[in-house]
């Protein structure tokens with residue numbers, strides 16, 4: 001502790017190093033490799049964000065031009081094929097790691113109080129991730145997307161109340177209408193990213209406050 005001439009305690013100056021140290025909390029000794037799944041999922045999400053923003057510059061969200069623009073991304077745009085592949089592959093890996101992370105949390109019983117809220121926010125993150133995958137698959141507006149829309153629609157119509165709403169969202173007034181593709185695009189690049197950022201910030205804020213839970217039966221050192 002450093003005192004000034006009158007005996008008041010002087011706060012140590014906040015150097016860049018101490019600021020960085022405050023940002024990262026020490027990792028307990030019992031944390032093993034399986035605790036890295038959440039962090040890997042987050043890194044993959046950042047890759048999605050970067051590659052997705054790049055693709056957004058060239059993708060055209062209309063029924064007529066969507067597939068044409070994807071073909072241009074693949075064949076003529078600089079690094080287009082690379083960023084599209086990156087976006088596809090990291091989407092696939094993201095789903096695997098989010099599920100692996102949820103299974104790890106479940107097996108270690110880390111969903112119990114005081115982390116119940118964290119678990120439910122996680123469930124929300126899982127649904128949003130799947131929402132990204134579903135809307136993303138529709139964006140090329142190719143035969144695969146066309147049949148996927150029809151198949152989701154047919155299944156959804158069996159759900160009372162919600163089914164009509166999903167049908168309206170997916171198709172509006174018909175498959176050749178311009179609105180649906182633009183709507184999937186808006187959901188994919190604006191609504192879902194905003195919602196997932198709110199979810200991730202709350203998830204991380206709670207993890208910082210509560211720390212991670214040790215596996216049941218493990219002694220805390």
Ligand code: HEM
Pocket residue numbers: 045048049051052053055056059070084087088091094129132133135136137138139140188189193
């Ligand atoms: C968790 C995050 C995300 C996931 C899981 C995801 C998933 C996907 C998938 C599966 C596709 C279809 C890929 C294909 O048919 O080859 C796609 C397409 C697309 N995504 Fe994402 N995405 C995510 C975030 C974003 C973000 C943040 C943006 C933009 C800000 C974005 C922009 C696009 C665009 C423009 C396309 C159409 C181009 C294409 O199909 O290659 N994505 N996304």
Ligand code: HEM
Pocket residue numbers: 034035036037038039041042045098101102105108110111115118119120121122123125126129203207211212213214
């Ligand atoms: C985009 C998706 C997600 C990201 C980026 C993410 C990220 C993280 C990170 C970095 C941690 C701390 C380290 C670790 O335990 O791996 C964590 C912990 C946690 N996550 Fe997630 N998570 C996601 C989805 C989920 C899901 C789907 C669930 C459950 C349904 C969940 C529930 C939890 C819980 C309960 C903890 C505390 C674990 C403990 O105390 O041991 N998260 N998350």
